[in-house]
Amino acid sequence: MNDALQEIHDFLPCRTPQQWIDNALANQDLMLIDHAHCEKKAASTALSLMYRYVDNTDLLNKMSRLAREELRHFEQVLAIMKKRGVQYDHLTPARYAAGLRQEVRSEDPGRLVDVLIVGAIIEARSCERFAALAPHLDDKLTDFYNSLLKSEARHYQDYLKLAEQANGGPVTDRVQTFLAIEHGLIIEPDTEFRFHSGPVH
Ligand SMILES: [Fe+2]
Ligand SMILES: [Fe+2]
Numbered sequence: 001m002n003d004a005l006q007e008i009h010d011f012l013p014c015r016t017p018q019q020w021i022d023n024a025l026a027n028q029d030l031m032l033i034d035h036a037h038c039e040k041k042a043a044s045t046a047l048s049l050m051y052r053y054v055d056n057t058d059l060l061n062k063m064s065r066l067a068r069e070e071l072r073h074f075e076q077v078l079a080i081m082k083k084r085g086v087q088y089d090h091l092t093p094a095r096y097a098a099g100l101r102q103e104v105r106s107e108d109p110g111r112l113v114d115v116l117i118v119g120a121i122i123e124a125r126s127c128e129r130f131a132a133l134a135p136h137l138d139d140k141l142t143d144f145y146n147s148l149l150k151s152e153a154r155h156y157q158d159y160l161k162l163a164e165q166a167n168g169g170p171v172t173d174r175v176q177t178f179l180a181i182e183h184g185l186i187i188e189p190d191t192e193f194r195f196h197s198g199p200v201h
Pocket of ligand 1: 039042070073151
C-alpha cells in the first residue's frame with residue numbers, strides 16, 4: 001500500500017494544507033455528509049460514462065465495478081453517520097470538481113480523455129486526503145479511511161489507464177494542465193469547507 005500512496009503523492013502537485021486538515025477535524029459531521037455526497041457523485045459519474053460510451057467494453061467493465069464500489073462506500077458512510085446521529089442533507093458542491101471540469105474539451109475523443117483525467121485526479125486527491133486524515137481520527141474512522149484509500153488508489157489507476165487508451169497514447173500534457181488547476185483549487189483559500197475544498201481561514 002505504501003507504494004500506491006507514494007505514487008499518488010508523486011502524481012499530485014501538492015499535499016493537502018494543514019489548515020484544511022484542521023478544518024476537517026473541527027467539522028467532522030459536515031465532512032461525513034460531504035463525503036457521502038462525494039461517494040454518490042463518484043458512482044453517478046461512472047454511470048454517466050457507461051451511458052455515453054457504450055462501445056467501449058473496457059470502460060463499461062471498469063466503470064460498472066467502480067460504481068458498485070462507490071455505492072458501497074456511500075452505504076458505509078451512511079451507516080457511520082447513522083451511528084453518530086448525523087443527519088444526511090443537501091449541500092452546495094465544492095468549487096473543486098466544477099473548477100476542473102471547466103477545462104474539459106467539448107468534442108470527443110478529447111472530451112472523454114479529459115473527463116477520465118479529471119476522474120483520476122479526484123480519486124488521487126481523495127486517496128491523499130483519506131491518508132492525511134486517518135492518523136487524526138477516532139479508531140472507527142481511521143480504519144474506514146485507511147480501507148477507502150486503497151480503493152481510491154486503484155480507481156485513480158483505472159481512470160488514468162482508460163484516459164491513455166482513449167487518447168491512443170500518453171496523456172502527460174493534459175494531465176499537467178489539469179494538475180496546475182488542481183493545485184490552485186487545493187491551496188487557495190476557500191469560503192466553505194468541503195471534502196475537496198481549499199483551506200478555510
Ligand atoms: Fe469511494
Ligand atoms: Fe473512488
